[in-house]
Amino acid sequence: MIQTDNLTFQYKKSEHIFSFPNIALKERENLLILGKSGIGKTTLLHLLAGLLKPASGKIVIEEIDIHSISRSKLDKFRGRNIGLVFQKKHAIQSLSVVENLQARLFLSGKSINNTVIDFLLKQLDISACKNSKINTLSEGQLQRLGIAMAVIHNPQVILADEPTSSLDDENCNVVIELLIKQAKLTNANLIVITHDHRIKSLFSNSITL
Amino acid sequence: MNIWKISLKNMRSKPLYTFLSLLILALSIVLLLGIRQLETSFKYQMQNNLGEIDLVIGAKGSPLQLVLASVLHMDNPTGNILYEDAKKIGKSSFIKTAVPISYGDNYSGYKIVGTTANFATLYNAKLEKGRIIKKPMEVILGATVAEQLQLKIGDTFLSSHGLVENDINVHAEHLTIVGIYQPTNKTIDRLIVTSLESIWDIHHHEEEDEKSESHLEPYENHEKGKEITSLLVSFRSPSAFLTLPKRINENSNMQAALPKYELEKLYQYTSVGLKTISWIAYIILVISCITIFVSLYKMVKEYAFDLALLRTYGASNFQLIRMIGYEGLAVGVLAYLLGFLVLKIGLYFMFNIIETDYQYSILQKLPLQECLQIGLLVVAMIILSILFAIYPIIKMNISTTLSNEK
Structure with missing residues (x-):
């Protein structure tokens, strides 16, 4: 469950104040947030992830006002309850695919379960590159790994920032369907922030900034 | 998987940098320990053999x-x-x-x-x-x-x-x-x-x-x-x-x-050389610590996105600092052991030659206190390098780092 209330944000050295519509998602509900470049989409995603502190308003995830807790508690909360998917698929370069997932579980404070990792890799069809180094993966494999990293720890909220902007139509649908499927499997809220209108049809719930 | 393993994997992913840092630091440790051992052996032999001869x-x-x-x-x-x-x-x-x-x-x-x-x-x-x-x-x-x-x-x-x-x-x-x-x-x-x-x-x-x-x-x-x-x-x-x-x-x-006077004079002559080598060793130690700092700092800057990503995974600032710290300390400890080993082997061969020439073994064991002093100096220098290198982590804005990488 995620809920925001009168959220605003202002960057230092900028007079512009971003003001965001309220969000209220119940369990398993997904949301698509559309908007043009520079409108504050990524800012909103970073606010929801607790990476930025709002100028005013509050964000409640699983009944916790995330900006009212200490920084160290917020780090832990984020690690346990939030999964982030980025436009540029990234993982720790010095680790293999499976080690990245193990590190993700370790840092989120969850026990490392190799059966769960194997199951997820199989679901995302990247079992074959389980022990591969990150720099040997294809773009498609990196995207799937990015999704795996965001869901392996069973988060309450999955936040995806422009996950399809550089993909063709076919792969665009594949990635969003994978995200929706994983969110459903883990009972998480999925919030996708994008300017890509091709995926609008895949969401029943959307807002435009 | 834990922070220590991530640090080790990081070190292994850049073998050249790790090897270079290790080599330079080990060299300075060999020189520092070697000089101390020679000084100790020399002084011991002087004092021990004079006995009551005035x-x-x-x-x-x-x-x-x-x-x-x-x-x-x-x-x-x-x-x-x-x-x-x-x-x-x-x-x-x-x-x-x-x-x-x-x-x-x-x-x-x-x-x-x-x-x-x-x-x-x-x-x-x-x-x-x-x-x-x-x-x-x-x-x-x-x-x-x-x-x-x-x-x-x-x-x-x-x-x-x-x-x-x-x-x-x-x-x-x-x-x-x-x-x-x-x-x-x-x-x-x-x-x-x-x-x-x-x-x-x-x-x-x-x-x-x-x-x-x-x-x-x-x-x-x-x-x-x-x-x-x-x-x-x-x-x-x-x-x-x-x-x-x-x-x-x-x-x-x-x-x-007067044997004490003559041997002290001899020590003063030879110690000029030893002191020069000591200074060179200290300079190499500083250079090696700068190399470690550059290696760690480079990693922090180049892998800023990775580190920001780790923060989104739930890693605290302290965990990231530990990751960098472990890497620096691992290089330090390995370099110290390598230096110690090279020194022992080097001195063994060197003094074997001297022993053959003079029928005389003058090598003394290096006192533990001397080893600890050098070890602490190396650790202090590495900690200093780490402190400089982690500055960007302390100042890191995760949101900006992640946004800029896009």
Whole structure:
């Protein structure tokens, strides 16, 4: 469950104040947030992830006002309850695919379960590159790994920032369907922030900034 | 998976940087530890071998050479002095004991020293086996000599003329082993001790043989007299330091050398080199720590997105700092162990050569305190490098880092 209330944000050295519509998602509900470049989409995603502190308003995830807790508690909360998917698929370069997932579980404070990792890799069809180094993966494999990293720890909220902007139509649908499927499997809220209108049809719930 | 493993994987992912940091740091550690070990060994040998010897009286020449030859037995003597003259000085009220030594022969490279019973007391040497010397041509072996040459009481051998092992100038007189000293870790361990009479007898017979064979003119008077190489003196009171050496040097054909002063002078000369190497080692240590800093800082900057990503995974700032810290400390610990190992192997070979040349092992164990001092210095430098390198992590804005990477 995620809920925001009168959220605003202002960057230092900028007079512009971003003001965001309220969000209220119940369990398993997904949301698509559309908007043009520079409108504050990524800012909103970073606010929801607790990476930025709002100028005013509050964000409640699983009944916790995330900006009212200490920084160290917020780090832990984020690690346990939030999964982030980025436009540029990234993982720790010095680790293999499976080690990245193990590190993700370790840092989120969850026990490392190799059966769960194997199951997820199989679901995302990247079992074959389980022990591969990150720099040997294809773009498609990196995207799937990015999704795996965001869901392996069973988060309450999955936040995806422009996950399809550089993909063709076919792969665009594949990635969003994978995200929706994983969110459903883990009972998480999925919030996708994008300017890509091709995926609008895949969401029943959307807002435009 | 844990922070330590992530750090190790990171190190392995950039082998060249890791190897370079390790190598430079290990080099500075080798130099620092090596210098300390040489200084320790040198000082120990100086102090240990001086025993109660306050003054060495011998033939005119280099005072340092006289001390090196008579106390450490590491150089050729400056010449001989008349035993009668030496005995007169030995009767001075300033002198507590005066031990004459005479040498010029060796067996298998180990020097044979003719002396009196007091010689052993200068080094606190006690008999392990056998008895004291009762008549000429009897010898007592130092512990190292007995061990290295596998000699035992009752064995006999022939000495060679000169201080270097040779098969040409071999004397005809058999020397019999009557005792073996306990190990002392002092010069006496590598000496063969006999009476003055043994040395005089061996050389007297040789002189007579030479005279009869070559029909040479009779030797001059002073060569007929009994000679010794030097007189090892211990003073009765400190005031003797001020008067006796000066008196001998000015009023006799002998010279008096103060071993402590001469060896300290030698140490001062050699320590200039050691100090220079120490400074070079410190500079290399600073350079190696800068290399570690650059390596860590580069990682922090280049992998800023990775680190920001780790923060989104739930890693705290402290965990990221630990990750960098472990990497720096791992390089430090590995470099220290590598340096220590290289030093031990290097010194082993170096001192093996010296030992072969001088029949003398001067290498001392490096005290733990010295090892710890260097170790702490290295750790302090690495911690400093880490502190500089983690600054970007402390100042990191995750949101900006993630946005900029897009």
